[in-house]
Amino acid sequence: MLALRVVFRTKSTxxxxxxxxxxxxxxxxxxxxxxxxxxxxxxxSEPSKGTTQAAPPTETSSLDRAPxxxxxxxxxxxxRPTLEKSPERQPEFTTLxxxxxxxxxxxxxxxxxxxxRDLGFPGEPPYTRGIHSAMHRSRxxxxxxxxxxxxxxxxxxxxxxxxxxxxxxxxxAFDLPTLMGYxxxxxxxxxxxxKCGVAxxxxxxxxxxxxxxxxxxxxTSMTINSPAAIIWAMYLAVAEKxxxxxxxxxxxxxxxxxxxxxxxxxYIYPPEPSMRLVIDTFEFGVKNTPKFNTIxxxxxxxxxxxxxAIQELAFTLRDGMEYVEWGMRRGLDVDQFVPxxxxxxxxxxxxxxxxxKYRAARRIWHKAMVERYKSKNPRSWALRFHTQxxxxxxxxxxxxxxxxxxxxxxxxxxxxxxxxLHTNSLDEAWAxxxxxxxxxxxxxxxxxxxxxxxTNTVDPxxxxxxxETLTNEVERGAWExxxxxxxxxxxxxxxxxxxxxxxxxxxxxxxxxxxDKKEKIIVGVNDFVADEKPLDILQIDETVAHRQAARLKxxxxxxxxxxxxxxxxxxxxxxxxxxxxxxFIYDAVKSYATLGxxxxxxxxxxxxxxxxAIT
Amino acid sequence: MPEKKIRVLIAKxxxxxxxxxAKIIARALRDAGMEVIYTGLRQTPxxxxxxxxxxxxxxxxxxxxxxxxxxxxxxxxxxLHDKGMSxxxxxxxxxxxxxxxxxxxxxxxxxIFLPGTSTQDIVDFIHKRVALS
Numbered sequence: 043m044l045a046l047r048v049v050f051r052t053k054s055t056x057x058x059x060x061x062x063x064x065x066x067x068x069x070x071x072x073x074x075x076x077x078x079x080x081x082x083x084x085x086x087s088e089p090s091k092g093t094t095q096a097a098p099p100t101e102t103s104s105l106d107r108a109p110x111x112x113x114x115x116x117x118x119x120x121x122r123p124t125l126e127k128s129p130e131r132q133p134e135f136t137t138l139x140x141x142x143x144x145x146x147x148x149x150x151x152x153x154x155x156x157x158x159r160d161l162g163f164p165g166e167p168p169y170t171r172g173i174h175s176a177m178h179r180s181r182x183x184x185x186x187x188x189x190x191x192x193x194x195x196x197x198x199x200x201x202x203x204x205x206x207x208x209x210x211x212x213x214x215a216f217d218l219p220t221l222m223g224y225x226x227x228x229x230x231x232x233x234x235x236x237k238c239g240v241a242x243x244x245x246x247x248x249x250x251x252x253x254x255x256x257x258x259x260x261x262t263s264m265t266i267n268s269p270a271a272i273i274w275a276m277y278l279a280v281a282e283k284x285x286x287x288x289x290x291x292x293x294x295x296x297x298x299x300x301x302x303x304x305x306x307x308x309y310i311y312p313p314e315p316s317m318r319l320v321i322d323t324f325e326f327g328v329k330n331t332p333k334f335n336t337i338x339x340x341x342x343x344x345x346x347x348x349x350x351a352i353q354e355l356a357f358t359l360r361d362g363m364e365y366v367e368w369g370m371r372r373g374l375d376v377d378q379f380v381p382x383x384x385x386x387x388x389x390x391x392x393x394x395x396x397x398x399k400y401r402a403a404r405r406i407w408h409k410a411m412v413e414r415y416k417s418k419n420p421r422s423w424a425l426r427f428h429t430q431x432x433x434x435x436x437x438x439x440x441x442x443x444x445x446x447x448x449x450x451x452x453x454x455x456x457x458x459x460x461x462x463l464h465t466n467s468l469d470e471a472w473a474x475x476x477x478x479x480x481x482x483x484x485x486x487x488x489x490x491x492x493x494x495x496x497t498n499t500v501d502p503x504x505x506x507x508x509x510e511t512l513t514n515e516v517e518r519g520a521w522e523x524x525x526x527x528x529x530x531x532x533x534x535x536x537x538x539x540x541x542x543x544x545x546x547x548x549x550x551x552x553x554x555x556x557x558d559k560k561e562k563i564i565v566g567v568n569d570f571v572a573d574e575k576p577l578d579i580l581q582i583d584e585t586v587a588h589r590q591a592a593r594l595k596x597x598x599x600x601x602x603x604x605x606x607x608x609x610x611x612x613x614x615x616x617x618x619x620x621x622x623x624x625x626f627i628y629d630a631v632k633s634y635a636t637l638g639x640x641x642x643x644x645x646x647x648x649x650x651x652x653x654x655a656i657t
Numbered sequence: 658m659p660e661k662k663i664r665v666l667i668a669k670x671x672x673x674x675x676x677x678x679a680k681i682i683a684r685a686l687r688d689a690g691m692e693v694i695y696t697g698l699r700q701t702p703x704x705x706x707x708x709x710x711x712x713x714x715x716x717x718x719x720x721x722x723x724x725x726x727x728x729x730x731x732x733x734x735x736x737l738h739d740k741g742m743s744x745x746x747x748x749x750x751x752x753x754x755x756x757x758x759x760x761x762x763x764x765x766x767x768x769i770f771l772p773g774t775s776t777q778d779i780v781d782f783i784h785k786r787v788a789l790s
Contacts (some may be wrong), residue, residue: 233728307674
């Protein structure tokens with residue numbers, strides 16, 4: 043059956059009040075798009091006229107400042123003569139995101155700033171200084187390296203390697219077929235099995251992935267979104283087999299479908315049923331796994347797609363509010379399910395901008411929980427977050443320089459009060475990391491934690507004129523975006539009109555043009571270029587796909603097809619109703635129904651999502 | 658009479674959704690005066706080849722970051738050959754290990770652009786290449 047599509051042809055990038063998505067119900071499981079005449083393709087033949095949308099929220103700095111007499115005297119007597127002799131290097135200075143930065147920050151920038159109200163104390167509202175009173179003095183962040191490639195055996199080995207070298211938590215990367223809900227032997231999986239992460243097609247693979255890793259003692263993060271409920275059910279089934287108590291196990295399910303529509307684009311179903319699945323996991327988690335983070339609301343991918351820091355913050359926090367609102371509409375108690383919501387941010391190159399972003403994030407979340415959702419539980423107010431250094435900042439050129447970039451980004455995350463951190467490996471602009479590169483990345487965190495002294499005191503940058511001003515400005519910019527999205531009717535509605543997608547595409551293009559014109563310098567790429575030797579990188583060949591296909595063939599032969607059919611039928615029926623789908627998914631998983639079979643059962647009922655291409 | 662515009666199909670094959678690069682290139686080529694058709698995500702080699710025929714393009718630009726290039730590129734090149742489109746210039750941009758580049762070029766890919774390439778370099782390459790053909 044041909045998918046129904048909204049045809050979107052335009053010669054400009056103007057924001058049109060068109061629905062930005064099409065929903066379709068497909069009958070079979072070949073959930074790909076058919077087209078004879080490129081109905082959804084974006085056709086462009088006229089040059090873009092720069093930004094054609096409404097201007098982004100203002101990003102100006104300290105407009106209403108009133109410098110003291112001493113500051114004015116300094117400007118006149120000391121600064122001006124100096125500038126006359128040697129002018130500054132460039133007419134204006136901005137953050138990586140294009141936010142204007144002043145030459146000097148003083149008390150004049152914080153005239154309306156009240157340290158009791160805006161800064162407070164760590165572990166107390168508004169959490170600007172961190173969510174724990176002693177922060178990293180009590181407990182360092184969890185060192186959680188994202189890993190996954192090849193088969194479950196390959197990744198199990200890497201997990202054990204990292205744990206043996208002092209890593210304190212696990213983080214699983216799944217391959218693209220798994221992320222898209224296809225088994226390794228599906229035709230669309232060809233060439234992709236085990237390439238970007240580990241291939242997991244059934245509970246049998248998951249059992250191998252966590253073999254000899256006690257889930258009662260290790261927390262595991264799983265980067266899975268559209269099929270999150272299914273992968274989580276597999277994880278819980280492994281925990282049960284190991285005898286681990288669901289009430290005690292902890293970990294994090296990414297499960298953030300909204301940022302998939304906005305940025306990473308690994309979606310299967312339309313927004314409405316996707317959100318239903320997310321809320322099903324919240325409800326299931328409250329009852330069964332109170333220590334598990336049922337979601338990791340992610341700005342990371344939004345930033346990687348090219349957003350500014352303020353956009354990352356605003357879209358992520360507004361996504362968080364959307365989940366809260368959908369949970370409340372389900373009838374869940376805010377103060378029961380929100381403590382299980384966690385966040386995930388990027389750490390990019392602009393050191394202070396990133397630190398300001400983390401501090402502002404905590405303040406925004408506290409305010410939203412208390413004022414918008416009338417939360418009474420401090421555990422709902424404190425924004426907990428994981429950080430990953432910026433993959434998009436890594437260069438293929440002179441790759442050893444990436445160690446330096448990653449170290450500085452990780453330092454910003456530490457100073458910004460992160461709870462958990464992944465540091466990228468130096469070779470990731472070429473391939474998934476080798477053991478050698480992954481070890482240096484882990485060592486980078488260990489050096490920051492144990493050698494630099496930055497963990498000796500809480501929020502060491504608190505009270506800095508610059509950091510506090512930037513925190514205020516980043517927060518203000520984010521609230522302006524949040525107000526716009528509220529006015530559109532919320533994040534799902536904003537996504538449907540491609541609003542965040544367009545804002546990110548604009549920012550990403552602006553940044554690329556600045557790099558191309560050398561207005562922004564990237565060492566080794568557009569300046570300080572040198573010849574170099576190629577790196578030794580990790581190669582993943584097609585034997586992974588063959589091994590997976592053989593394992594799936596055996597699985598399908600060994601299990602009871604009658605039971606599989608009954609479980610999938612029950613899931614399909616439940617999906618047509620309104621009840622929580624987690625118990626049905628769990629039953630299907632336990633009978634060794636594959637990921638692809640379960641996703642197909644839901645595709646039959648929910649249909650698939652296709653975005654309209656914008657550039 | 659105005660000069661005929663160079664027609665480019667920008668395609669994102671495979672299951673990967675990271676479309677930042679594809680979108681930037683589509684827009685940069687359009688800003689350089691070319692007629693650009695961006696397919697959107699998750700295109701199979703068959704879909705890309707059919708689109709190239711229908712749109713009668715001079716250039717196909719593939720964005721691949723997922724490691725699936727060694728599967729996708731030879732399939733597409735064979736389909737283009739079968740459809741009598743061997744003269745179309747096929748470019749690849751993305752995360753491609755250097756060791757894979759010779760075989761990709763052998764299969765008929767005109768050029769591979771790695772991370773860090775400026776959009777102007779791609780525009781210049783296309784102008785030069787299409788002028789020659």
